[in-house]
Amino acid sequence: MIIDTHAHLNYADRYGDEARLFQSLADAGIGKVIDVGWDYASSAYAAEQAERCPFLYFAAGFHPSNLESYSESECGRLAELLKAPKGVAVGEIGLDYHYEGTDEAAQKRAFVRQLELAYALKLPAIIHSRDAAADTLQILKDNRAKLSYGAVMHCFSGSPETAKEYLKLGLYISFAGPVTFKNARRLDEVAKIVPSDRILAETDSPYLAPEPFRGTRNTPANVIKIYEKLAALRGEDQKDLEDNICKNAHTLFKKLDNTGDRNGEI
Numbered sequence: 711m712i713i714d715t716h717a718h719l720n721y722a723d724r725y726g727d728e729a730r731l732f733q734s735l736a737d738a739g740i741g742k743v744i745d746v747g748w749d750y751a752s753s754a755y756a757a758e759q760a761e762r763c764p765f766l767y768f769a770a771g772f773h774p775s776n777l778e779s780y781s782e783s784e785c786g787r788l789a790e791l792l793k794a795p796k797g798v799a800v801g802e803i804g805l806d807y808h809y810e811g812t813d814e815a816a817q818k819r820a821f822v823r824q825l826e827l828a829y830a831l832k833l834p835a836i837i838h839s840r841d842a843a844a845d846t847l848q849i850l851k852d853n854r855a856k857l858s859y860g861a862v863m864h865c866f867s868g869s870p871e872t873a874k875e876y877l878k879l880g881l882y883i884s885f886a887g888p889v890t891f892k893n894a895r896r897l898d899e900v901a902k903i904v905p906s907d908r909i910l911a912e913t914d915s916p917y918l919a920p921e922p923f924r925g926t927r928n929t930p931a932n933v934i935k936i937y938e939k940l941a942a943l944r945g946e947d948q949k950d951l952e953d954n955i956c957k958n959a960h961t962l963f964k965k966l967d968n969t970g971d972r973n974g975e976i
């Protein structure tokens with residue numbers, strides 16, 4: 711089964727008619743998609759979409775660049791949402807120092823708090839890190855006990871050395887569109903060294919469309935291009951890699967086995 715472990719179909723205004731979108735993904739052979747929130751409203755919307763679409767699951771969390779409405783009570787509401795059968799992870803959470811004037815301390819607090827939430831809910835975490843590798847790694851090391859239910863570095867774009875540090879902590883590494891871009895030599899190296907039981911793939915739709923669709927609005931149907939490139943870099947059969955990543959996704963996101971499996975296959 712082909713799986714996209716990270717997309718934002720909850721950008722309602724970017725995809726037009728929802729029923730048509732879901733049908734197009736089914737037609738493209740996409741087996742399961744995790745629809746990821748970045749604040750409470752987008753997480754709640756992803757949860758609603760997962761109720762409407764049999765092969766859609768959701769993650770709920772506050773992205774580090776979307777903390778305007780973050781509070782302890784909002785964390786409580788996230789926890790309520792994630793009790794749903796299709797709530798598979800806390801995410802996306804993490805650190806993003808890309809923009810000028812970011813409140814790094816506030817980001818760190820929200821990140822740690824949501825790692826605690828994932829632990830309390832016995833769910834894995836989906837982690838975003840941009841221009842913040844050293845602090846992300848430090849927080850994960852300091853909170854290692856909170857990673858018992860696993861975590862993935864989503865849309866990984868760092869160096870092989872950084873990837874090795876995350877792997878040492880038991881994390882999964884997920885590849886998105888950038889691995890297909892030309893001049894992605896450093897990322898090519900990472901794709902070659904991630905062990906078979908720790909690799910995942912995603913689109914991060916609507917962002918970061920892979921080659922040859924770069925610059926267009928991305929959709930989970932394009933995840934095929936990520937599999938194609940990863941298989942080529944790793945010298946693996948593409949179908950085997952798809953099945954292996956599907957297995958990894960079900961190992962990390964245990965609630966993917968809950969209701970909504972379109973045809974029961976893995």
Ligand code: NI
Pocket residue numbers: 716718746802914
């Ligand atoms: Ni994302």
